[in-house]
Amino acid sequence: MLRQSISATGLLLLVLAATPSRADDMNDLYFGEALYFAHQGLYFEALERLDTEVRQHETVDEPELDSLFVHIDNAQFSLGDFELRYRMHHRAGRAIKAVLEGAVDERVRNDAAYRLARIHFQKQQMEDALLALDRIDGDIPHSIRDDIEFLRANVYLAQGKQLESVEVLRKLQDSDEYGGFASYNLGIAYLQNGQRTAALEQLDKAGQRNTHDPSELAIRDKSNLVLGTILLEDGDHEQALPPLNRVRLDGPFANQALLSAGWASLAAGDLERAVVPWSILAEREVTDSATQESLLALPYAYGKLNIHGRAAIHYGQALDSFGKEVKKLNTSIESIREGNFLKALIREEIRLNKDWVIRLRTLPEAPETYYLMQLLASHDFQTGLQNYLDLADLRRKLLTWTGDFDAFDEMVEIRAKHYEPLLPDVDAEFRKLDSRMRLRVEQHKTLVKRRDDLLTTPRPEFLATPEEQAILARIEALAAAMVTSPTENKQNLGRLKHLKGILSFTLRTEYHERFSEFDRNLRSLDEAMAVAQEEYDEYVRNRQAATHSYVGYNKPIRRLRAEAEVSVEKIDQLMARQGHLLEVLAVEQLVARRDHLENYGDKARFALADSYDRATQKQARVGATP
Amino acid sequence: MSNQLRKALLLILVGCPILSAANELSGDSMRSLDGQVQEIKSDVLNIASELNTLEERLLFPSHTEVSLFVSLAEDQDFRLDAVQITIDGELATHHIYSFKELDALNNGGVQKIYTGNLTTGEHELSVTMIGKLKNGKDINESSKFAFTKGIKPKAMGLTLAGSGFGNDGISLGDW
Numbered sequence: 001m002l003r004q005s006i007s008a009t010g011l012l013l014l015v016l017a018a019t020p021s022r023a024d025d026m027n028d029l030y031f032g033e034a035l036y037f038a039h040q041g042l043y044f045e046a047l048e049r050l051d052t053e054v055r056q057h058e059t060v061d062e063p064e065l066d067s068l069f070v071h072i073d074n075a076q077f078s079l080g081d082f083e084l085r086y087r088m089h090h091r092a093g094r095a096i097k098a099v100l101e102g103a104v105d106e107r108v109r110n111d112a113a114y115r116l117a118r119i120h121f122q123k124q125q126m127e128d129a130l131l132a133l134d135r136i137d138g139d140i141p142h143s144i145r146d147d148i149e150f151l152r153a154n155v156y157l158a159q160g161k162q163l164e165s166v167e168v169l170r171k172l173q174d175s176d177e178y179g180g181f182a183s184y185n186l187g188i189a190y191l192q193n194g195q196r197t198a199a200l201e202q203l204d205k206a207g208q209r210n211t212h213d214p215s216e217l218a219i220r221d222k223s224n225l226v227l228g229t230i231l232l233e234d235g236d237h238e239q240a241l242p243p244l245n246r247v248r249l250d251g252p253f254a255n256q257a258l259l260s261a262g263w264a265s266l267a268a269g270d271l272e273r274a275v276v277p278w279s280i281l282a283e284r285e286v287t288d289s290a291t292q293e294s295l296l297a298l299p300y301a302y303g304k305l306n307i308h309g310r311a312a313i314h315y316g317q318a319l320d321s322f323g324k325e326v327k328k329l330n331t332s333i334e335s336i337r338e339g340n341f342l343k344a345l346i347r348e349e350i351r352l353n354k355d356w357v358i359r360l361r362t363l364p365e366a367p368e369t370y371y372l373m374q375l376l377a378s379h380d381f382q383t384g385l386q387n388y389l390d391l392a393d394l395r396r397k398l399l400t401w402t403g404d405f406d407a408f409d410e411m412v413e414i415r416a417k418h419y420e421p422l423l424p425d426v427d428a429e430f431r432k433l434d435s436r437m438r439l440r441v442e443q444h445k446t447l448v449k450r451r452d453d454l455l456t457t458p459r460p461e462f463l464a465t466p467e468e469q470a471i472l473a474r475i476e477a478l479a480a481a482m483v484t485s486p487t488e489n490k491q492n493l494g495r496l497k498h499l500k501g502i503l504s505f506t507l508r509t510e511y512h513e514r515f516s517e518f519d520r521n522l523r524s525l526d527e528a529m530a531v532a533q534e535e536y537d538e539y540v541r542n543r544q545a546a547t548h549s550y551v552g553y554n555k556p557i558r559r560l561r562a563e564a565e566v567s568v569e570k571i572d573q574l575m576a577r578q579g580h581l582l583e584v585l586a587v588e589q590l591v592a593r594r595d596h597l598e599n600y601g602d603k604a605r606f607a608l609a610d611s612y613d614r615a616t617q618k619q620a621r622v623g624a625t626p
Numbered sequence: 627m628s629n630q631l632r633k634a635l636l637l638i639l640v641g642c643p644i645l646s647a648a649n650e651l652s653g654d655s656m657r658s659l660d661g662q663v664q665e666i667k668s669d670v671l672n673i674a675s676e677l678n679t680l681e682e683r684l685l686f687p688s689h690t691e692v693s694l695f696v697s698l699a700e701d702q703d704f705r706l707d708a709v710q711i712t713i714d715g716e717l718a719t720h721h722i723y724s725f726k727e728l729d730a731l732n733n734g735g736v737q738k739i740y741t742g743n744l745t746t747g748e749h750e751l752s753v754t755m756i757g758k759l760k761n762g763k764d765i766n767e768s769s770k771f772a773f774t775k776g777i778k779p780k781a782m783g784l785t786l787a788g789s790g791f792g793n794d795g796i797s798l799g800d801w
Contacts, residue, residue, distance in 0.1 A: 029693075029736050029781055032697060032734070033738050035733070036738075037735070038730075038735070039729060039730035040726045040727065044674070048678065051671065052678070087660075087664070087667075088668065091664070383656055384659070387656075390663065397674070401674075408681075412684075545687045549687070563669070567666060570669075571666060577655075578663070581659065
């Protein structure tokens with residue numbers, strides 16, 4: 001039990017040690033979005049986003065151009081963290097293993113090995129955790145050096161290797177982050193190793209650390225309580241008092257410390273001093289077992305002080321209180337058996353805060369929740385409860401999605417009804433437009449080719465106007481007709497040659513000007529073609545979008561709907577089993593608590609009668625004295 | 627009686643042996659269930675991932691999709707209360723921040739505040755942020771940005787700094 005509590009302490013810090021990136025460094029918005037959810041405790045959403053993003057990154061052709069590229073190692077680490085926090089230990093670690101096996105920088109590899117070790121530790125796989133820690137070598141990021149050593153010490157403790165743990169913990173005593181925890185754990189390691197004197201000295205040291213950090217203050221209280229309890233058990237009553245008195249009165253260990261301080265004083269023979277802490281404790285929350293015990297201890301001390309009247313009054317009050325508590329416990333047990341406990345736990349408002357376990361304290365006082373905090377002290381109960389709440393959450397999501405599927409189906413149907421009658425006409429028009437477009441594109445290509453050819457091989461006749469081309473054709477035709485009788489047409493042939501010469505002269509002298517004009521016109525045609533092409537492309541996209549807006553959805557929607565339904569069925573079964581286990585566990589604990597209180601009640605009843613007799617006798621003796 | 631009570635005290639510290647056998651049994655069952663819970667979590671995550679992709683395809687075709695993200699600059703000295711966004715004069719979205727959301731933004735999270743459909747071409751984005759400076763002074767800043775929507779999905783990131791001077795507090799980046 002003690003070892004478990006030590007591990008749990010380590011676990012708390014290790015989980016907190018995960019360091020998400022800041023948005024300013026964030027080039028990948030979707031990774032940033034996953035962090036946004038994670039920081040709100042919404043690990044399902046965080047995992048869903050980041051897993052999809054990492055998978056997409058792995059399939060891109062040029063990953064170095066992807067925005068996640070610079071963050072990929074961090075993203076893989078975060079996946080592992082989120083999986084752990086979402087209590088998916090089976091999956092956690094696979095992403096980090098991928099980093100370890102990749103060709104990465106030594107510091108990144110060491111960071112990955114540490115994170116993997118942490119996952120193994122949480123999975124209770126201590127050998128694997130050590131193997132992962134042993135892979136750490138060379139350049140280690142400064143920010144995780146203490147984390148690594150603290151984890152190593154916890155792994156050794158969990159394996160029962162106290163000596164090795166002591167060695168590591170000694171070096172961590174001055175750690176800013178782990179000093180308090182390492183100090184306490186070192187005391188426990190000594191204790192488990194049979195080094196009692198060293199353990200007591202170390203716990204004494206841990207109990208006097210100067211700190212203002214709330215978690216260190218709590219561990220300081222715990223050190224003092226454990227030290228005081230050990231001394232009390234060993235009969236060193238006077239020595240037990242100083243550490244017990246050091247426990248803060250408003251801390252989580254205050255009630256137990258007050259109770260022990262009373263017993264230490266009583267055992268040391270100082271009855272009046274024992275009354276002080278027990279009087280304080282008797283006024284505290286009555287569902288706390290230490291308070292309940294003080295209700296018996298206080299009149300016991302008064303009895304020993306021969307103040308039997310007051311003892312009788314306090315025994316009477318204890319009896320009343322135990323009776324009320326037994327009644328409350330019975331109501332609680334009954335309420336839990338009726339299923340109200342589970343209903344109370346899955347109330348929506350509890351999950352609004354990421355520290356939902358703490359918020360459970362704020363649940364309205366009701367039979368099903370009277371002893372909730374005591375139940376939550378059990379690790380198994382907490383795990384079961386968290387799983388139950390996660391299942392309820394998943395169920396809510398799946399039911400919401402089922403509604404979404406209906407909406408998607410309807411959307412697809414409406415789109416199909418809208419587009420299907422329109423599309424045949426649109427397609428017919430499109431085919432005409434498409435052939436015209438293709439023709440124009442071909443013509444444009446020919447003109448571009450001609451311009452490019454003219455740049456290398458000038459051909460003035462290609463730049464003749466249509467009129468000039470007609471004149472030239474006419475000249476050629478007339479010359480062809482005349483050439484059969486050259487003698488008779490000699491003069492006319494000469495005139496034709498002259499005319500052709502004038503035309504050629506014009507074409508050649510105006511060639512550059514005409515070519516420039518042709519180029520200018522072609523360029524404006526390019527622009528017009530680009531606009532036409534853009535409109536054409538947009539049309540094609542819209543046409544495709546019309547099809548894509550309703551085709552190809554039925555099958556995946558049907559499949560997902562079926563998968564969601566199967567999942568809801570599985571969840572219902574799991575919730576029933578998990579809920580039943582929680583109820584059984586809760587009822588068992590409450591029954592044990594009730595039996596314990598009934599036993600206290602019996603003792604109080606006898607002690608009340610005894611005190612009453614003694615008080616009466618004392619009064620009679622006082623009355624008989626002349 | 628003193629001894630009995632002391633024993634009870636120790637039980638509080640080291641756990642309750644009366645329940646240990648029952649707890650062990652429940653513990654085994656809890657662990658077995660825990661494995662099955664992890665499996666169903668994995669199944670539902672896969673459904674969620676596919677559903678999101680399907681939803682995005684159905685509601686936001688890639689050639690019209692526009693997404694807008696919000697993040698806070700490091701060491702900003704104000705408390706963001708709300709953001710309002712209009713595109714081409716039409717209200718696109720407004721968001722009032724809860725404590726948890728603000729905490730997530732302060733810790734480096736990036737919020738996807740808007741996803742919608744826009745035609746290709748030029749558009750105008752108007753952003754208003756409302757908050758409070760550390761000295762208690764209210765801030766209400768607005769900025770306008772022109773952007774071009776091409777044929778690919780467009781993602782833009784707004785970084786809010788809350789400087790309280792002119793438009794410096796809101797900047798827009800393209801992704």
